[in-house]
Amino acid sequence: xxxxxxxxxxxxxxxxxxxxxxxxxxxxxxxxxxxxxxxxxxxxxxxxxxxxxxxxxxxxxxxxxxxxxxxxxxxxxxxxxxxxxxxxxxxxxxxxxxxxxxxxxxxxxxxxxxxxxxxxxxxxxxxxxxxxxxxxxxxxxxxxxxxxxxxxxxxxxxxxxxxxxxxxxxxxxxxxxxxxxxxxxxxxxxxxxxxxxxxxxxxxxxxxxxxxxxxxxxxxxxxxxxxxxxxxxxxxxxxxxxxxxxxxxxxxxxxxxxxxxxxxxxxxxxxxxxxxxxxxxxxxxxxxxxxxxxxxxxxxxxxxxxxxxxxxxxxxxxxxxxxxxxxxxxxxxxxxxxxxxxxxxxxxxxxxxxxxxxxxxxxxxxxxxxxxxxxxxxxxxxxx
Amino acid sequence: xxxxxxxxxxxxxxxxxxxxxxxxxxxxxxxxxxxxxxxxxxxxxxxxxxxxxxxxxxxxxxxxxxxxxxxxxxxxxxxxxxxxxxxxxxxxxxxxxxxxxxxxxxxxxxxxxxxxxxxxx
Numbered sequence: 269x270x271x272x273x274x275x276x277x278x279x280x281x282x283x284x285x286x287x288x289x290x291x292x293x294x295x296x297x298x299x300x301x302x303x304x305x306x307x308x309x310x311x312x313x314x315x316x317x318x319x320x321x322x323x324x325x326x327x328x329x330x331x332x333x334x335x336x337x338x339x340x341x342x343x344x345x346x347x348x349x350x351x352x353x354x355x356x357x358x359x360x361x362x363x364x365x366x367x368x369x370x371x372x373x374x375x376x377x378x379x380x381x382x383x384x385x386x387x388x389x390x391x392x393x394x395x396x397x398x399x400x401x402x403x404x405x406x407x408x409x410x411x412x413x414x415x416x417x418x419x420x421x422x423x424x425x426x427x428x429x430x431x432x433x434x435x436x437x438x439x440x441x442x443x444x445x446x447x448x449x450x451x452x453x454x455x456x457x458x459x460x461x462x463x464x465x466x467x468x469x470x471x472x473x474x475x476x477x478x479x480x481x482x483x484x485x486x487x488x489x490x491x492x493x494x495x496x497x498x499x500x501x502x503x504x505x506x507x508x509x510x511x512x513x514x515x516x517x518x519x520x521x522x523x524x525x526x527x528x529x530x531x532x533x534x535x536x537x538x539x540x541x542x543x544x545x546x547x548x549x550x551x552x553x554x555x556x557x558x559x560x561x562x563x564x565x566x567x568x569x570x571x572x573x574x575x576x577x578x579x580x581x582x583x584x585x586x587x588x589x590x591x592x593x594x595x596x597x598x599x600x601x602x603x604x605x606x607x608x609x610x611x612x613x614x615x616x617x618x619x620x621x622x623x624x625x626x627x628x629x630x631x632x633x634x635x636x637x638x639x640x641x642x643x644x645x646x647x648x649x650x651x652x
Numbered sequence: 653x654x655x656x657x658x659x660x661x662x663x664x665x666x667x668x669x670x671x672x673x674x675x676x677x678x679x680x681x682x683x684x685x686x687x688x689x690x691x692x693x694x695x696x697x698x699x700x701x702x703x704x705x706x707x708x709x710x711x712x713x714x715x716x717x718x719x720x721x722x723x724x725x726x727x728x729x730x731x732x733x734x735x736x737x738x739x740x741x742x743x744x745x746x747x748x749x750x751x752x753x754x755x756x757x758x759x760x761x762x763x764x765x766x767x768x769x770x771x772x773x
Contacts, residue, residue: 399751463724514748
């Protein structure tokens with residue numbers, strides 16, 4: 269993809285929070301209206317629709333008449349992957365304005381008939397469930413324990429991530445932990461859930477909707493009210509190759525191919541990135557991604573965060589909205605939302621000065637055995 | 653531990669021969685590629701020889717703990733009486749990873765790199 273050829277011209281968000289009480293499609297409807305208003309577009313301009321996850325009746329409920337409706341599900345990499353699919357649709361002439369939509373209500377328990385059922389099935393990864401391995405925390409705990417035993421990463425390092433993310437979130441009214449600081453001691457005293465993760469190492473489910481509108485950079489220029497940002501590079505990687513090589517747990521997932529492609533497309537280096545927004549369901553995710561993207565040496569992610577490396581004045585301000593752990597969990601949209609706010613200069617008290625290039629990651633996917641298979645990278649720019 | 657009570661096998665599960673051999677005879681089977689002899693678990697095709705026959709063969713069931721996690725919370729009620737329990741990923745001597753419960757070792761004594769073998773009887 270040519271850098272800057274695709275623009276993000278609209279972002280619509282609902283409140284992101286616990287137990288909002290809205291059904292999922294209604295969250296998407298509200299987010300869609302806000303995205304259209306944000307872009308200065310009418311709903312009949314949308315000629316492509318990509319939904320994170322699957323739902324049969326969205327188009328009818330939302331009153332849309334696009335040329336296509338594509339479901340996409342690749343776990344926490346779904347959001348950036350939906351942007352890559354939207355770019356493909358636009359560049360292949362299938363659509364001019366593509367809506368990438370998300371809306372989930374896990375903390376409201378979902379609604380029958382709206383595809384919101386969360387079951388043991390979605391949190392089990394095949395045969396490991398038979399010996400009691402259930403849930404995303406345990407799958408990530410295997411990476412965390414590997415990292416601790418190989419590099420000497422400690423609970424205090426994990427805690428440093430939790431505290432830093434919270435330090436960001438306390439300044440952000442859009443975070444669920446706004447105004448609620450934590451200390452390292454509180455982290456270390458929080459109950460062990462799935463060793464080595466304590467409660468404060470884990471994100472919580474939140475409800476919320478998010479819709480992004482993507483178009484060509486050329487079309488973006490004809491939208492007088494839009495404040496576009498641009499996809500400068502994109503890449504994907506799948507950890508199954510490391511499974512075949514029997515080297516899974518050293519990798520958070522397959523970041524190397526995703527990062528290589530995204531940076532090559534963008535024609536930039538790590539030093540050009542102003543802020544990073546990582547997919548961070550658990551504290552280890554920040555540490556390992558800092559290493560695998562190359563912001564620090566292998567094994568040094570913990571000390572890097574401890575030394576203020578992802579703070580606003582650090583080497584790479586990261587997860588500046590509090591991430592998924594302290595901000596809100598909109599799956600792979602959490603990092604994209606924060607990157608968009610940063611590049612628009614709308615990140616409030618944790619705005620990174622002159623943020624022009626943002627690194628975004630998505631990660632996850634229950635592909636059997638683990639849920640750390642799929643990775644996607646976006647490099648987003650304030651300018652094309 | 654009754655694995656079927658936690659997550660029963662689906663009819664036609666390609667891993668069924670493994671669980672049957674274990675349940676009936678306490679044999680620890682792995683799949684092996686007829687061409688290169690690479691061992692696999694769970695059931696799969698050989699990554700080098702996709703169409704080669706894969707046969708189930710008996711192995712000692714021993715290896716090294718690659719990584720592990722200790723559950724302090726029961727995600728389903730059937731596991732409530734078992735916490736804390738350890739789930740380890742063992743790197744079997746034949747190569748494949750194998751997820752297993754670790755028994756006969758207290759959770760706080762588990763270490764990566766520890767040699768383990770399947771407990772029979």
